[in-house]
Amino acid sequence: MELSHSDKSGGYRITYRNYRHILAIIYAIEEINENLSLLPNITLGFDIYDSCSYESKAIETTLKLLTGTENEVPNYQCAERGTLAGIIGHMLSSTTKSMAKLSGVHFLPQLNQYLENVNFETSSGENFHFEKREIAGEYDIMNWFITPNQTSIYTQIGSYISSAPPGRQLVLNEKLIQWNHIFKEVPQSVCSNSCLPGYRKAPRKSEQKCCYDCVLCSEGEISNNTDMENCIKCSEHQWSNERRDTCIPRTIDFLSYEDALGIVLSFFAILLSALTLAILSIFIKHKETPIVKANNRDLSYILLISLSLSFLCSLLFIGRPHTITCFFRQAAFGIVFAIAVSSVLAKTITVVIAFNATKPGSESRKWMKAGISTYLVGICAMGEVIICFVWFLSSPPFPDFDTSERSLKMTLQCNEGSAVAFYFLIGYMGVLAVLSFIVAFLARKLPDTFNEASHITFSMLVFCSVWLSFFPAYLSTKGKYMVTVEIFAILASSGGLMSCIFLPKCYIIIIRPELNTKESLMGKKVTRYNVESK
Incomplete structure (x- = not known):
């Protein structure tokens, strides 16, 4: 039983909440003593003290157990009795620890669960055994309830059968359970609430x-x-x-024509392509003028057409990726750009050959008539065609979902198939651009008639700067913004070539037609040449 405080009177009241444990101990000891086969020639006894759930009281009662009398005398045993075999602790851990510290000094074991692997038969013939500190058998589950008139009522609400299959050992009839009036709902047996889904x-x-x-x-x-x-x-x-x-x-995301970014990029691609075609029409219309003739009309036409197509190639990168668009967009971009850069390289070489052809006794004149520049464009562009052909045979691009981003959206994009082939395509174009830049840089101080070399030098500088900044930007972005970076590089590099090479000539053709004469060009040439000769 348990002694506890009363809230109203300030005194004490007795409760029988733990009385069943005392009865269980007494019953177990009596059954063991009556069975001579369990502990032959040994009789168990017991002393029971109430600690009232106080640590100080628990220490006091422990001293009484050690002394053997009501007057606790440390280190003295004042009563004749059998050997003290052990102490069973309180149900509260704090009280039990206080008792254990004191009993440990006297090397007395303290038992919190008292029997293990013990079998015995009751006087009524019923077998009981304690196995692994749990009692195996069939038990009735009783509901103890105190009525308003202080009458205790015990009602069987279920049973526990240890030998039953798992999941059927515990049987409860929740409708028969009567809770204390202080509980508004079924009390929780854990110290935390249940975690909801999510x-x-x-x-x-x-x-x-x-x-x-x-x-x-x-x-x-x-x-x-x-x-x-x-x-x-x-x-x-x-x-x-x-x-x-x-x-x-997940929702599917890609750079579409409905996006604001897609609309802006499409607008500039079409606008720049139309502007390039307008420049081409100007060159065709004034094809017999000296400034157009002096800059190799055929190469100028090829370069302008390839630049116009390169602007339009960026439209293949916008919209929902399909197998066909993924298959052809990199090839179209690579081959068209290779033709454009090869044309620039051929124009640069033509400038050098043309300057050397003006010198007396030079054999460069036959190279001018042989059309070497056109063949050079075809040979350089064929290298890009071979790279694309091998790429498509080995590992062609295909539509794929990028699920690496941790968001509700997944990007539908073109998987390049072989990243090595993609970088080979860009790298080959870069090699052509570097060669053009080197040749144009070496020819930048040629006489004024051939000053196209200085324009090509600056255009190649812009071109190489754009594509050198492309790689870190491309690798650091994800999703549809990777496509945006590539489109921007295409538009910026193509726009740089068109602006640096052709806009100055259009200025002379349209704004300053008086400079577009053979005499004006030859006069500048002779003057510059004579000054440098001195």
């Missing part, structure tokens, strides 16, 4: 296993049941909803 249980450090915190599942993970210890990761093509309790399909 949350997982996170154990608290240095606390009982039943104590935990409910942590919201991370993005891309869900928990669809109550009290789940781990969240479930959604599949690649799914993502968690806001409540983190259901996986939902």
